[in-house]
Amino acid sequence: MRPRWLTGLRVRLVCAFVxxxxxxxxAAAWASYASTSTSLVSEAEQRAGDDLRHRIGALTAxxxxxxxxxALDRLRAAVGAPALVTYHQLSSSDGDGLGLVSADLRAAVASRDRLVRQRVASPTGPKLVLGTPVTRTALDGTRxxxxxxxxxxxxLSDVQQQMDTSAKNAAQTSALALPLAILLALLAARGVLRPVRExxxxxxRLAAHDLSARLRVRGSDELADLxxxxxxxxxxxxxxxxxxxxMEADARRFVADVSHELRTPLTTLTAVVEVLEDEAGAMSPDARTSTLLAVEETRRLTRLVEDLIEVSRFDAGAARLRLEDVELRQAIVDCLRSRGWSDRIELDAPTPITAVLDRRRFDIVVANLVGNALRHGAPPVLIRLRADERETTVEVVDHGPGLPGDLASHVFERFYKADAARTRSEGSGLGLAIAVENARLHxxxxxxxxxxxxxxxFVARFPLRPKEDA
Structure with missing residues (x-):
């Protein structure tokens, strides 16, 4: 792959401009060279033709x-070497290069009543071959x-030298245009790319959540429209x-308000259903079933309200840590014992580990991870506790079907259900969300x-000492 700077807009603009x-x-330099060369050659040909006519005209009379x-020798001498003068079978010649006088040129001179020019290349340089018939002018002016x-x-060597000098000047002009073009291209690219950089x-800034960021509008061109x-x-x-x-703030406030409003009547209702639960043994089978169902649903509703209140604390930024030195292996043992899970869980914690954290929130994290493994996984469920010099990890592994490929990124979302058709579950749907919030709070x-x-x-990571306590 080509480096990014080779394909950047600045490089492309500069290259295009240059x-x-x-x-x-x-193009301008070589057009000037072509024009100058043509002018030099034409001028040399015209000058040579005029000179030849003048020399011939001086002796014609x-x-x-x-x-x-x-007479032919005098005319040849007047013309100047190299020259060739012919009259039927007579001829007079002098000088090198007369071999350049071609048969085509002689035929053209014989058929035309005018001067004929022909440029030819020779080993000694470019030459101009001139040929012309000699006419007589009578006293009455007829020719x-x-x-x-x-x-x-x-x-034509002098002319060729001038043309070579002109070509050299054209090349130098083109070469001098390169640095100037680069400078102008950089200035132009800077002006064009300034709005793009802005x-x-x-x-x-918008991506960094600065929603007040705006562009300054300059001019009335396409960039201004953009x-x-x-x-x-x-x-x-x-x-x-x-x-x-x-809307989110209203929704959170509504959930918090409703949760707190439900807390008091639910406390009363819980006390009532606990009394009914104690009396359930004396009820008829149908009444006992209904009573136990009401007790279970009331407790489930109470847990949901407690979880909603906990979530509202995180949303409001009111959740705070109560830090203390906690021996983590014992904290996990106490968590499992208080919920009756000790005989269903394997604990791998070879050495005692002490960390500074909030014991209640650590208990919530462990309980939610283990409870999730027991509800949705299969035994055996293993808790592995490890630590290094910076952090401690609590790993919870079950032997159930595992998480589907796309579920791992969603399990910590509130009320997320892997099966859209499952509308009810034993938990509130907030356990893992509360667990990850408590871990992040640490x-x-x-x-x-x-x-x-x-x-x-599931692997929960806790620093041995939270940053605010370090």
Whole structure:
């Protein structure tokens, strides 16, 4: 995989800007080079043609008709070497490079009444080959061909050198455009990405629960529209969250109020059903069954109300620890004995362990974990107590079917039921939620999962000394 910085928006913007700028600079430089080269060549050709016409015109009036060899030699000398002058079978030549005068050029000169130019490459550099017929001008101004043809070869090395210099300048201009393009690209990318960075920063503030975070709107372009849309979304989100928090607070207050209001009548009702339970033996079978059912449901309702009150304390932030030195193995033994579970549980606690914690809340955690294992697991149920230099762990393992794959992340939710069709259970549905809240109040936590070769496995972790007491 490529590093993230290679695919970032800044890198792509800079590369795109540099590429466009450099390509533009190269295109402009080479267009200038092409224009300069064409102009230099055209000017050299025009100058050479004019010079040849001038030299020929200076001797045309003195040529004999028909010209002899001496006349051809004078004309060739006037033109300057390398040059070739022909008249039918007569010719006069001087200088190197006359082999560049091609048959095509001679045919073109013979068929046209004008100067013909041809650029050719040679081992000694670029050359310009000129060919022109010589015409006579009568006294009345009429022009007639003389039959004389003049060919001259001119060196274009100076022109080629100027073109090479122009190409070098174009390359240097293109090279100088690169650092300038990078600088401009960085400045442009900075300006374009500033709103993106602000958007990222504001989004992170929203993710960190700062719902008042907003973007500053600048200008009236697409980025300004994006900022306005983002701010509108953030405002709607803030309103929605505020409404949800208000509804949640109302719901929690309602549960707390109802739970406390039910506590007093339930206390009275519990006392009444306990009296009825004592008298159940003297009742008829139907009355006894109804009475015992009422007693059980009343006690179940009482436990539910107590659990709701406990949950409301956590929600209100009113739960407090009463710390003391607790010998954990003995605390677990007392928890099991008080609930009649001693003969149903295996305790693996080889050494005494002392920790600073709230004994009552530790008892609630152990009782809820063990009670859950007894209700939903299968024997044997094992409690394993261990400690290191920082924390102690209480592991509860049963040998039931274990937790389904997606259940471990939900077992600590309030009133969560693994089977949606099961509407009633022996517990209140709050036991594990209360257990994990008590563990976290100490600075610990509870993990849920499955044990290898066994059933469900819950591990409660408690620091040996809570942070506030350290």
């Amino acid at each position: 590429l466009v700028t450099v390509l533009g600079a190269v 003195d040529l004999t008709d028909p010209p002899d060899q001496a 007639s061909p003389s039959g004389i043809e003049v060919y001259a070869v001119r060196d 958007l990222r920063t504001t989004a992170r 900022a306005e849309t983002f701010n509108h979304m953030a405002a709607e989100l803030q309103d929605s969250v505020a409404e949800l928090r208000r 600075g610990g936590d509870i993990e849920a999962g499955n044990a290898s070769g066994a059933g469900a496995r």
